[in-house]
Structures are given as C-alpha cells and as structure tokens.
Amino acid sequence: MAQLTMAKALNEGLRAAMDRDDKVVLMGEDIGRLGGVFRVTDGLQKDFGEERVFDTPLAESGIVGTAIGLAMRGYRPVCEIQFDGFVFPAYDQIVSQLAKMHARSRGLVKMPVVIRIPFGGGIGAVEHHSESPEAYFAHTPGLKVVACSNPVDAYFMVQQAIASDDPIVFLEPKRRYWEKAEVDTTGTPDPLWGARVVRRGTDLTLIAYGPMVKTCLDAASAAEEDGRDLEVLDLRSLSPLDFPTVFESVRRTRRAVVVHEASSSVGLGAEIAARLSEQLYYEMEAPVLRVTGYNTPYPPSRMEEEFLPDLDRVLHVVDTALRY
Amino acid sequence: MTVPEATPLVQLLTPEGERVHHPDYDVELTDEEYRSFYRDLVLVRRIDVEATALQRQGELGIWAALLGQEAAQVGSGRALRPQDFAFPTYREHGVAWCREVDPLHLLSLFRGVSNGGWDPQDKRFNLYTIVIVSQTLHATGYAMGITKDGAVGDPDTGEAVIAYFGDGASSQGDVNEAFVWASVYNSPIVFFCQNNQWGISTPTATQSRIPLYKRAEGFGFPGVRVDGNDVLASYAVTRAALDSARTGQGPTLIEAFTYRMGAHTTSDDPTRYRLASELEAWKLKDPLERMKSFLYKQQIVDSAFFEKVEADADELAARIRKGCLEMPDPDPVTMFDYVYDEMTPLLAEERAAFATYHAGFAGGGH
Ligand SMILES: Cc1ncc(C[n+]2csc(CCOP(=O)(O)OP(=O)(O)O)c2C)c(N)n1
Ligand SMILES: [Mg+2]
Numbered sequence: 306m307a308q309l310t311m312a313k314a315l316n317e318g319l320r321a322a323m324d325r326d327d328k329v330v331l332m333g334e335d336i337g338r339l340g341g342v343f344r345v346t347d348g349l350q351k352d353f354g355e356e357r358v359f360d361t362p363l364a365e366s367g368i369v370g371t372a373i374g375l376a377m378r379g380y381r382p383v384c385e386i387q388f389d390g391f392v393f394p395a396y397d398q399i400v401s402q403l404a405k406m407h408a409r410s411r412g413l414v415k416m417p418v419v420i421r422i423p424f425g426g427g428i429g430a431v432e433h434h435s436e437s438p439e440a441y442f443a444h445t446p447g448l449k450v451v452a453c454s455n456p457v458d459a460y461f462m463v464q465q466a467i468a469s470d471d472p473i474v475f476l477e478p479k480r481r482y483w484e485k486a487e488v489d490t491t492g493t494p495d496p497l498w499g500a501r502v503v504r505r506g507t508d509l510t511l512i513a514y515g516p517m518v519k520t521c522l523d524a525a526s527a528a529e530e531d532g533r534d535l536e537v538l539d540l541r542s543l544s545p546l547d548f549p550t551v552f553e554s555v556r557r558t559r560r561a562v563v564v565h566e567a568s569s570s571v572g573l574g575a576e577i578a579a580r581l582s583e584q585l586y587y588e589m590e591a592p593v594l595r596v597t598g599y600n601t602p603y604p605p606s607r608m609e610e611e612f613l614p615d616l617d618r619v620l621h622v623v624d625t626a627l628r629y
Numbered sequence: 630m631t632v633p634e635a636t637p638l639v640q641l642l643t644p645e646g647e648r649v650h651h652p653d654y655d656v657e658l659t660d661e662e663y664r665s666f667y668r669d670l671v672l673v674r675r676i677d678v679e680a681t682a683l684q685r686q687g688e689l690g691i692w693a694a695l696l697g698q699e700a701a702q703v704g705s706g707r708a709l710r711p712q713d714f715a716f717p718t719y720r721e722h723g724v725a726w727c728r729e730v731d732p733l734h735l736l737s738l739f740r741g742v743s744n745g746g747w748d749p750q751d752k753r754f755n756l757y758t759i760v761i762v763s764q765t766l767h768a769t770g771y772a773m774g775i776t777k778d779g780a781v782g783d784p785d786t787g788e789a790v791i792a793y794f795g796d797g798a799s800s801q802g803d804v805n806e807a808f809v810w811a812s813v814y815n816s817p818i819v820f821f822c823q824n825n826q827w828g829i830s831t832p833t834a835t836q837s838r839i840p841l842y843k844r845a846e847g848f849g850f851p852g853v854r855v856d857g858n859d860v861l862a863s864y865a866v867t868r869a870a871l872d873s874a875r876t877g878q879g880p881t882l883i884e885a886f887t888y889r890m891g892a893h894t895t896s897d898d899p900t901r902y903r904l905a906s907e908l909e910a911w912k913l914k915d916p917l918e919r920m921k922s923f924l925y926k927q928q929i930v931d932s933a934f935f936e937k938v939e940a941d942a943d944e945l946a947a948r949i950r951k952g953c954l955e956m957p958d959p960d961p962v963t964m965f966d967y968v969y970d971e972m973t974p975l976l977a978e979e980r981a982a983f984a985t986y987h988a989g990f991a992g993g994g995h
Contacts (some may be wrong), residue, residue: 334828334829334831335829337830338707338830339901339902340709340900340901361835362797362800362831362835362836363797363798363799363800363828363831364800364801367800367802388743389763390759391760394760394803429690429741430690431690431691431739431759432739433759433760434759457716499855536765570703570975577676598982599964599965599976599979600975600976601964601965601968601979602744602968602980603974604744604961604964605738605741605743605959606690606741607741607742607958608741608958608959608961608964611742611961611983611987612961618986
C-alpha cells in the first residue's frame with residue numbers, strides 16, 4: 306500500500322488503464338511533456354509515447370469532437386479539459402453529439418469517451434478556474450457524470466470510467482488534488498454508479514460529492530462534540546444518481562441536507578430533494594435543506610471563502626433541519 | 630518551431646538597434662517620441678517585474694508576465710487613436726498602460742479583489758478575457774457596430790478595433806469565426822496575434838503548420854508578420870492596419886513574432902518543457918535593449934535621460950507596491966450586487982440572509 310495524493314492516484318489509475326488496453330489514449334492541452342497543469346498525466350507521455358498521450362491544439366470543441374471520431378474508430382479517448390470554466394467551448398460536442406450518438410444509432414455506435422475536468426473552487430484562482438458545471442451535464446440524457454472525493458476512489462473510478470462504454474464526464478475536485486490517503490491498488494473497487502455511506506450516523510444525512518465530502522466529514526466530527534450523530538453520504542455518481550442508497554440512508558436518519566459548491570437553483574440538490582419528497586414524504590421529519598454556493602457568479606477569490614459552503618454553514622443548516 | 634528563412638518579417642530596428650527601412654512600412658518620429666517609446670517599454674517592464682515580485686511575496690494569487698512582449702504591446706498600443714477600441718486577453722498589461730488603465734486595476738484581478746476593474750467604455754479598453762479568444766468575436770461585433778454607425782471612412786475620425794490573442798489561441802473555433810465575420814462584413818478590425826512561441830507548454834508548431842499570418846489569406850484579408858520585439862515596426866504595422874480599417878478597407882491579421890521570456894504564469898515551470906538555450910537566444914533580441922542601442926546610436930539621449938527613466942520606473946514600482954498592499958479586500962456581500970440589472974427576489978433574499986448570518990459571527994456566535 307502506498308500513500309498517494311489524489312493527483313498521483315489518478316495518474317496511477319490512468320497508467321493502469323493504459324497498461325490494460327492499448328486503445329486507451331489521453332488527449333488535451335499541455336498533458337504531454339508538462340504532465341498537465343495539475344500533473345495528473347505526469348510521465349505518461351514519456352512511458353506510453355506521443356501516439357497515446359498527446360498535446361492537442363488549444364480548442365476544447367476540437368478535443369471532444371475528435372475524441373468522438375477516435376471512439377468511432379475503436380479508441381477509448383480520455384480528454385482532459387484544463388479547467389472547469391473552459392469546458393464550455395466543447396458544450397455542443399458533449400451535449401448534442403457525444404451524449405446522443407448511442408441513442409441515435411440505436412446502440413450501434415458506442416462512445417467510450419471520458420472527459421476529465423478539474424472542478425470547484427477553493428484554490429484562490431482567477432476567474433473561470435473555480436466553476437462547478439456538473440448540473441449542466443447531469444441534466445443531459447445519454448451522458449454520465451461522476452465525481453471522486455478521495456485518492457482511493459480516484460484510482461479506481463477513473464479506470465472504471467475508462468472501461469465503461471458510455472460517455473462520462475469525470476469531475477476531479479481540484480482543491481483535493483494534494484490530499485493523501487493509503488491506496489491499496491489490489492483492492493476491490495465499489496461499483497462506479499453507487500453512492501457510499503462514508504460515515505454512519507443516526508440524526509441526519511449529509512449528502513455530498515467531490516470537494517464537499519471532506520467538508521461534510523469535518524462538519525460531522527464537529528457535530529459529534531455537540532452530541533449530534535450525522536451520517537455522511539458520498540454520491541460518487543451524479544448521473545445516474547444512486548437513489549436506493551440515498552433512500553436507505555434517509556429512511557434511517559429521516560433528515561437530509563444536500564451540500565454542493567454549485568449554486569442551488571436547478572442544481573443537484575434540487576433533484577435530490579424532489580426525489581426524496583416523492584419517495585419518503587411521510588417518513589421524513591424535516592424538508593430537505595441545501596447548503597450551496599450562492600446564486601451569483603463565482604466571486605473573485607478574496608470572497609470565495611464566504612461563497613463556498615464550509616463547516617460552519619453546514620452546521621448552521623443542520624441545526625435548522627434538526628429543529629423541525 | 631523552425632521558421633523558414635523565407636518568411637518575411639517587417640523590421641525597422643535590428644536586434645542591434647540599427648535602423649532599417651521597409652518599402653511598405655515606415656515611421657518618422659521626433660526625438661522626443663523615440664525617447665517616450667523607450668520610456669514606455671521600461672515602465673511597462675517595471676510594472677511586470679513588480680507584480681511578479683508581489684506574487685512571489687503572496688500578495689497576488691497569480692501573475693501572467695508580459696516579459697519579452699513589451700515592444701509588441703507598446704508598439705500596437707500606441708498605434709491606437711483615442712477613438713479606437715482594444716479587446717485584450719489577460720496578458721496585455723502594456724496595452725493597458727497605453728490606454729491609461731491604472732496598473733493597480735490589473736493587479737486587483739490577480740489579487741482576487743475584482744473580476745473587472747475599469748470602465749471599458751471610458752478607457753476604450755475592454756475587460757481582460759481569460760477564456761481563450763472569446764474577445765475576438767466581441768471585438769468583431771463591436772467593429773460591425775462601427776460600420777453600422779457609419780463611423781468608418783474618414784482617415785482622421787474613422788474608428789477601428791484591435792483584438793489581441795495568442796498563438797495557442799489561434800486554434801480555437803471562436804477566433805476563426807471572428808475572421809469569417811470580419812471578412813464578410815468588411816469590419817474595421819485588426820487581429821493582433823502575439824506569437825510568443827508558446828501556449829503554456831505547447832509550441833506554436835502544435836497549433837499551426839503554416840506561419841500564422843498566412844491564415845488571413847484563406848479568410849480573405851491581408852496578413853503580415855512583424856518583428857514583435859521591434860517597437861517601431863510593431864507601431865508602424867499596427868498603425869497602417871488600423872488606418873486601413875478605419876478608412877473602410879476591412880480587417881488585417883498581424884502576427885507579432887515575439888517570445889514569452891518568462892513562465893506562462895507564476896504557477897508555471899517552463900524548465901519542464903523548454904530549453905534554456907532558447908531563452909538565451911531570444912535574450913539577444915530583447916525589445917528594450919534594441920531600443921536603447923538605437924537611442925544611443927541616434928545620439929538623442931544622455932545619461933540624465935536614462936537616470937530619469939529609471940527614477941520614474943522606481944516611483945511607479947513603489948506606487949504599485951504600496952497600492953497593492955493597501956488594496957482593501959472587497960466586502961463579501963457585494964458578490965450579490967450587479968448579477969442582474971434588476972435584482973431578483975431570490976438573490977435579494979440570499980443577500981439578506983448572508984448579511985444576517987455574517988452579522989451573527991461578528992456578534993460572537995451564531
Ligand atoms: C478556452 C480556454 N481553454 C484553456 C485555457 C487555459 N489557458 C490559459 S492560457 C493558455 C495558453 C494560451 O496560449 P496563447 O494563446 O499562446 O497565449 P499566451 O498565454 O502565450 O499569451 C491556456 C491553454 C483558457 N484560458 N481558455
Ligand atoms: Mg503564446
């Protein structure tokens with residue numbers, strides 16, 4: 306077992322996927338010699354060559370559009386989008402082309418394309434480097450969306466995503482890239498589409514993914530000192546959502562708070578709240594509440610601490626939910 | 630990237646500071662103007678050096694240095710007439726200087742205090758644009774508006790637009806669409822591409838198999854490659870292109886051949902992808918040195934002049950440092966302001982809840 310950062314775990318995961326299947330190719334801006342701006346692909350071009358790990362011209366629509374063609378030709382492209390705010394030039398290719406190909410061809414054309422995107426804030430970056438675009442993609446039929454929250458998942462989930470024949474937007478919480486954990490590469494991974502209870506509790510379920518899982522775990526630890534026993538659920542897959550696991554948890558705790566960095570309006574939290582109210586209306590003690598980024602553009606970094614959900618804001622809303 | 634010997638490069642000053650002549654482009658400047666070009670180069674570099682130092686000291690989150698590109702920016706920036714409008718990327722600190730945008734506004738972006746900073750209409754200099762080449766389409770639309778207003782034609786009062794972008798940026802779809810639009814609407818616009826040889830770690834050869842200026846021909850307008858380390862040539866070529874635009878002769882693509890002497894940004898480590906010898910070779914073509922040699926050769930400067938320029942640079946650097954350190958953090962509640970022209974009920978509610986929540990902390994608990 307080795308202590309790996311999330312960035313390194315992703316790197317090892319990509320390496321394992323490339324070792325396993327020589328149709329796996331990595332493409333993106335500055336992913337070759339530089340190893341990507343976050344070094345996730347560090348050393349892979351050196352070891353696998355320029356045919357399998359290549360720097361593209363600077364054009365995101367081009368990256369995803371050509372990945373679609375490569376997939377038709379039997380390759381399994383893994384595209385890196387340098388930052389969340391730069392995926393939008395590729396939006397047409399992702400939403401109108403990539404996501405629909407399987408349905409349009411009645412399953413004749415597979416699209417095993419993974420689009421890796423470092424997402425979320427908290428690193429003091431300039432504009433367009435801290436976005437949380439997951440809802441745009443989770444809203445799109447034909448596309449799957451996953452988010453890892455820790456190095457172990459990062460290692461396995463990226464391999465599972467590459468092995469899937471569906472197109473997947475793979476979200477990496479950039480502010481957690483440097484956090485370490487023991488990664489047992491011989492372990493058996495959980496299914497890619499499953500949510501996971503990462504902390505058992507009885508009073509309320511905190512539902513999170515990506516960067517907010519750690520925030521919620523910290524909040525749960527703090528709440529414990531006040532005698533509150535919070536459960537934390539890591540969604541892992543945002544589309545499809547693993548509702549059986551969500552329902553099982555909330556059925557026990559009877560209260561739920563959804564936490565994400567993205568703005569609340571028409572976001573993941575809204576979808577989860579709607580499904581919970583449809584399914585567990587009579588079993589819940591409180592409405593589903595949300596702790597999210599505000600419905601503003603992501604602010605300049607000197608204000609991001611106030612924009613992002615943190616331990617205090619989570620506990621504040623937990624208090625409200627527990628008062629019902 | 631290896632440049633074919635045959636590629637024509639408009640140059641008015643050799644790297645040694647020798648004044649040379651070009652059949653299509655020339656400038657006739659007063660001694661005072663020559664000196665002020667040099668002064669601008671020095672001041673702009675000093676802004677950059679000071680900002681880089683402030684980033685290293687933790688005062689800025691990041692800084693995108695213009696080191697090496699001073700001549701391309703000061704030359705093109707000074708070619709603008711007051712009525713012209715410039716659309717920058719995130720690196721046009723030298724153009725900002727020429728448009729009299731306070732460098733502290735630029736620093737406020739990189740310090741994380743603001744996402745804008747100045748009034749684009751007032752400065753006739755748009756806000757910085759980080760998403761690569763979006764601004765080239767905005768610039769084209771603005772130029773289309775000039776035509777619709779009938780503000781092209783007159784060589785003195787006609788208006789023109791300049792859109793900046795990089796070699797890496799040249800691959801993006803939007804800029805190619807901007808070329809199409811500008812061409813078919815014969816818009817009064819100059820596309821100014823600073824080919825600094827690199828887009829982060831990606832060399833220009835990954836973006837194009839032909840010299841970038843040649844792309845223009847396929848879109849139906851002229852392209853020209855200028856020595857971007859030669860401030861006089863950059864000025865002359867841009868001025869001619871702007872004048873052509875303002876008199877109704879449509880767009881021009883200028884490729885300013887230059888070099889990013891520093892890292893992509895302060896977060897970048899160029900030793901991972903490029904050879905030190907490349908930088909050494911370009912240092913011999915330094916835009917400041919060549920102008921300095923020229924001034925000496927013309928015998929239009931004395932040591933007092935250089936001392937004065939240095940003193941001005943020191944003063945500017947001190948002002949920038951002080952202004953940066955004293956720059957107040959924004960009040961977080963302002964993030965809710967100006968999201969819309971007309972505040973929405975949801976946002977008003979969030980703003981109020983935000984204020985109450987934070988007042989609770991200020992009062993010592995919640
Ligand atoms: C749409 C988009 N994709 C990616 C990026 C990340 N990025 C910032 S600068 C840069 C390289 C730009 O190179 P170039 O156009 O040559 O300009 P330079 O930085 O050299 O001035 C990249 C890839 C971005 N800002 N916008
Ligand atoms: Mg460049």
